[in-house]
Amino acid sequence: MVIVTVLAVAITVGVFILINRFDTLTVAREGCRVTTPRGSLDLDIEQAQVAAAIAGVAHRRKLPERAVVIAYATGIQESKLLNLTFGDRDSLGVFQQRPSQGWGPPDKLVDPVYASGKFFAALVKVKNYRKIPLHEAAQEVQRSADGSLYAQHEENAKILAAAFTGRVPKAVHCWFPPGGEETPAPSPSPDGAEQELARTLGAGTTLEAGSRRRGWLIATWSLAHAQKYGLRRISYDGQAWSVTTGEKGDWKPDAGASRERVQIS
Incomplete structure (x- = not known):
């Protein structure tokens, strides 16, 4: 009986952390x-990587920021912007797409780039998706049990879209241990x-x-993936980020930072 009780408490705590992961960092x-003029949000690094992937795919497809907002609100509701390997029935990935419903192979749906492409391919087929209420556009794509739930995430989605599309410069800051005995740093891999x-x-x-907005999209994408690739410094448009600045650090003025190319090392 004691073991059952302990397990129940552990499961409850785990669910609580997952539900609140979008609002409060657990590590x-x-x-x-x-941080944008609309407000500030805390993410974990995986969420930032997923957000950067969604914005990047939208940019490749030349989609408007509204499409990114709809995708973020959907991803927040479906997975808290996490690349989940599980879900209801056979649902997978950030959008909880189901292989059995024709979204694609399971191994592809846990790739945020692929999943985002499938989401946007369906979204652009929704008539007037730029103008109709967000939850209606999202529901036309997702066909979930309660499509009204997407609406509650619209404001957070707008904050994320302004930042990760590059419209608001230096809006994303990430921090992580720069390396050491306890947390070995990955080998720097700008090529990767x-x-x-x-x-x-x-x-x-x-x-x-190419353009200032595109440059900041690339700089933000690079920052979100800095831990994954062991990047230590990113510079662009007169600004630079360094892993050594930590949580309280941010983008700093750098007169040598190019306006033509994002530099990573």
């Missing part, structure tokens, strides 16, 4: 903060980051900015 030593970015934004993509 203080690492995370990301999004560039290859994954190219896959997200489209073949042939480099770190050339």
Whole structure:
């Protein structure tokens, strides 16, 4: 009986953490903060990576920011913007897409780039998706049990979209241990980051900015993936981020930061 009680408490705590993960970081030593004129949100690094992937795919498809807002509100409701390997019945990934419903193979649906592409491909087929209420557009794609639930996440989705699409410069800051005996740092791999970015934004993509907004989209994507690729410094548009600044750090003025190309190392 004691064992059953302990397990029940553990399961309850685990669910509570998952439900609140979007609003409160569960690991203080690492995370990301999004700050725009609309407000501020805390994410964990996985959520930031998923958000960056969604924005990148939308950019590749030349979709408006409204499409990104709809995708974020959907992802928050379905998975808290986490790339889940489980769900109701055979649901998987950030959008909880089901292989049995024709969304794609299970191993593809847990790839945020692929899943985002499938979501946007369905969204653009929704008549007037830019103008109708967000929850109606999302429900046309998802066909969930209660489509009205997507509406509650619209404001948070707008904050994220302004930041990860690059419309608001230096809106995302991430921090994590720079490495040491307890947390070995990954070997810096700018090439690996560039290859994954190219896959997200489209073949042939480099770190050339092209436009200021696109440059900040790339800089933000790079920052969200900095821990994954062991990146220590990102600079663009007169600003630079360093892993050594920690949680209270942010983008800092850097006169040498190019306005033509995002530089990562």
